[in-house]
Amino acid sequence: MMHYRSLFVIIMLAILASCKTGTTRIDDFSQPLFTPAYASGFEIKGAEGKKSVLITVTDPWQGADSIVTNLLITRNNEAAPDGFDGQILNGDARRIVAMSSTHIAMLDALGADSRVVGVSGIDYITNPDIQARRDSIGDVGYEGNINYELLLSLDPDIVLLYGVNGASPMENKLKEFGIPYMYVGDYLEDSPLGKAEWLIAVAEVTGDRDAGTEIFGNIASRYNILKDSVESNAAHTPSVMINTPYGESWFMPSTKSYMARLISDAGGKYIYTGNTGNSSMPIDMEHAYLLVAQADIWINTGSADSLEDLKSACPKFDGTSCVTNGHVYNNTLRTNNAGGNDFFESAIVNPDLVLRDLTRIFHPELVKDDFVYYKQLK
Numbered sequence: 001m002m003h004y005r006s007l008f009v010i011i012m013l014a015i016l017a018s019c020k021t022g023t024t025r026i027d028d029f030s031q032p033l034f035t036p037a038y039a040s041g042f043e044i045k046g047a048e049g050k051k052s053v054l055i056t057v058t059d060p061w062q063g064a065d066s067i068v069t070n071l072l073i074t075r076n077n078e079a080a081p082d083g084f085d086g087q088i089l090n091g092d093a094r095r096i097v098a099m100s101s102t103h104i105a106m107l108d109a110l111g112a113d114s115r116v117v118g119v120s121g122i123d124y125i126t127n128p129d130i131q132a133r134r135d136s137i138g139d140v141g142y143e144g145n146i147n148y149e150l151l152l153s154l155d156p157d158i159v160l161l162y163g164v165n166g167a168s169p170m171e172n173k174l175k176e177f178g179i180p181y182m183y184v185g186d187y188l189e190d191s192p193l194g195k196a197e198w199l200i201a202v203a204e205v206t207g208d209r210d211a212g213t214e215i216f217g218n219i220a221s222r223y224n225i226l227k228d229s230v231e232s233n234a235a236h237t238p239s240v241m242i243n244t245p246y247g248e249s250w251f252m253p254s255t256k257s258y259m260a261r262l263i264s265d266a267g268g269k270y271i272y273t274g275n276t277g278n279s280s281m282p283i284d285m286e287h288a289y290l291l292v293a294q295a296d297i298w299i300n301t302g303s304a305d306s307l308e309d310l311k312s313a314c315p316k317f318d319g320t321s322c323v324t325n326g327h328v329y330n331n332t333l334r335t336n337n338a339g340g341n342d343f344f345e346s347a348i349v350n351p352d353l354v355l356r357d358l359t360r361i362f363h364p365e366l367v368k369d370d371f372v373y374y375k376q377l378k
Contacts, residue, residue: 029054038194041185051076060183061163092207093157106199124340192351222352234267241295244302249282266358
């Protein structure tokens with residue numbers, strides 16, 4: 001008859017063997033859990049039999065070339081794979097530091113803005129909940145001048161980052177402190193729906209991917225229904241000029257850009273066709289004057305809050321038909337006292353509302369709703 005001690009040893013060896021066999025490798029995270037339909041910068045994958053997920057972010061800043069960052073969210077007490085050198089978030093994030101106001105907009109769309117414990121530049125954030133809680137939310141400052149003592153005191157589960165022309169300078173410090181981070185690359189997407197789709201990556205961080213997918217699906221549905229309606233019913237295609245001077249130059253985005261796509265989807269024609277690249281390019285003032293003079297509508301006029309402001313900033317443009325006919329609109333309807341503009345915050349997750357505003361500008365016969373982000377300069 002087998003001795004009980006021998007039986008115990010055999011059982012323990014079997015358990016250890018099964019644990020060893022069940023060890024997850026990072027390569028096992030190959031099962032797609034969410035593949036974006038519009039965004040190009042992230043994907044979410046899982047491994048068979050595991051609750052943990054891997055969020056992969058590709059080329060998270062301008063000029064990045066085949067750079068990949070990984071965030072593993074461990075769930076169900078599962079261990080990270082041996083040798084994994086990416087970021088590890090243990091469970092769903094409950095305390096979040098958001099370095100961009102667009103991250104707050106995504107959390108707000110998910111009903112999770114209460115999880116924000118730290119921000120960058122709180123005065124410029126328009127979100128009502130953040131402003132109502134501003135005394136209990138830490139303003140950690142701007143990249144290059146971060147208050148790391150305050151950041152540590154906030155005890156964040158994760159920091160949501162963005163990169164401009166390279167990796168965030170916060171990376172090394174966050175690694176040193178053991179605080180996980182994830183790049184959110186919404187601003188790099190040219191597609192209006194691609195920008196909004198990043199809310200699903202943020203939803204995964206909060207443990208709400210299914211809700212995020214449903215919320216985004218409704219956004220995309222509303223956007224595409226209006227886009228198709230405009231395409232079917234618009235009787236004309238007005239030419240559209242955008243922006244105002246910056247110094248001695250006037251920056252014009254690409255024909256593939258976010259604004260150019262919105263203009264097209266709203267039944268307008270972006271007037272500048274000379275830039276087909278992947279970033280804005282400057283044109284001189286004479287060229288800009290010719291474009292304004294030819295345009296039917298002028299939008300996104302910088303800080304101008306009235307036609308008088310615009311004439312003061314650009315006196316030469318006073319006699320153009322856009323200005324004379326009052327066909328000038330700016331995206332500053334929701335601006336706070338510090339100059340924070342909600343167009344650069346919540347509009348990212350409301351492309352359907354931006355499209356509706358622009359459709360009302362270009363084709364007022366098709367849309368009667370009040371403006372959300374735009375206003376006509378008087």
